[in-house]
Amino acid sequence: MAKTLMAEPPKSKPRLPNDAIAWITAAPPLARFIFRGSPEAEAAAGSAYGLAFPKALNRAASIGERGKPGARVALRIGPDELLLIVPIAEGKAVQTALETATAAHPHSLVDISDRHTGFALEGPHAADLINAGCPLDLDERAFPVGMVTRTLLHKAEIVLWRMGPTLFRVEVWRSFAPYVEALLEEAAHDFL
Amino acid sequence: MLLIHCPYCDSNRPETEFRNAGAAHILRPSDPATTSDAEWAEFLYLRENPKGTIAERWRHVHGCGRFFNAIRDTVSDDFAVTYRAGEPRPGTTP
Numbered sequence: 001m002a003k004t005l006m007a008e009p010p011k012s013k014p015r016l017p018n019d020a021i022a023w024i025t026a027a028p029p030l031a032r033f034i035f036r037g038s039p040e041a042e043a044a045a046g047s048a049y050g051l052a053f054p055k056a057l058n059r060a061a062s063i064g065e066r067g068k069p070g071a072r073v074a075l076r077i078g079p080d081e082l083l084l085i086v087p088i089a090e091g092k093a094v095q096t097a098l099e100t101a102t103a104a105h106p107h108s109l110v111d112i113s114d115r116h117t118g119f120a121l122e123g124p125h126a127a128d129l130i131n132a133g134c135p136l137d138l139d140e141r142a143f144p145v146g147m148v149t150r151t152l153l154h155k156a157e158i159v160l161w162r163m164g165p166t167l168f169r170v171e172v173w174r175s176f177a178p179y180v181e182a183l184l185e186e187a188a189h190d191f192l
Numbered sequence: 193m194l195l196i197h198c199p200y201c202d203s204n205r206p207e208t209e210f211r212n213a214g215a216a217h218i219l220r221p222s223d224p225a226t227t228s229d230a231e232w233a234e235f236l237y238l239r240e241n242p243k244g245t246i247a248e249r250w251r252h253v254h255g256c257g258r259f260f261n262a263i264r265d266t267v268s269d270d271f272a273v274t275y276r277a278g279e280p281r282p283g284t285t286p
Contacts, residue, residue, distance in 0.1 A: 081256075150255055
């Protein structure tokens with residue numbers, strides 16, 4: 001892996017010039033679900049989940065620190081479609097709790113933990129690297145912190161979540177991850 | 193890059209996120225059992241293919257996943273307006 005896109009964040013403050021582009025941090029093992037249902041099913045699921053689902057489309061809600069016990073993420077990627085991310089150890093318990101709470105309402109809850117993986121892309125040029133393969137406007141006025149959307153990065157479908165001004169979370173199908181990471185790395189060469 | 197306005201996301205998104213899904217406002221015969229073969233064939237296969245304005249279904253497949261309708265010019269590829277599925281074609285009475 002190139003020096004510019006590292007598998008782990010730098011131990012200290014990024015050094016100029018090489019580490020000042022962006023770095024990738026692999027996500028810890030996480031359980032992921034796609035939940036779809038009526039507003040009634042969503043309300044029931046939200047209270048069982050321990051985190052109110054975001055109301056607006058393409059918005060994220062989260063509590064806790066990624067991978068730590070009690071961490072919950074809810075990403076609204078479709079009008080009635082939510083991507084839920086929880087620590088792997090709590091996956092079964094969350095699934096059972098959601099199924100119990102929504103038993104009275106038509107819904108679907110699909111475990112996609114094995115299909116998806118994710119990583120964080122952080123650094124002053126993080127948005128530029130994504131824009132090398134994704135034509136979305138990633139200016140903070142058009143794509144503010146807390147916004148999430150499904151989109152295309154080159155030929156791979158990703159879920160892109162802006163967690164901070166220079167911090168993005170990329171959720172991608174597991175088999176596409178090496179492709180996505182390699183193309184981000186390739187894009188980093190433009191800033192060397 | 194052609195930008196298409198998704199009426200669900202309410203934002204202009206790159207065309208690569210979308211997929212065309214054929215002509216819009218095609219009504220399925222309410223009682224197929226009594227429909228003649230010619231009428232059924234017309235419903236299934238016969239489309240207008242105009243040179244100019246056309247109402248089409250589009251799907252934001254690499255985005256919110258929703259189908260919606262659009263008025264597009266087949267010559268200039270200009271999208272005049274997009275609107276949610278189920279809404280009447282703009283300029284017509286339902």
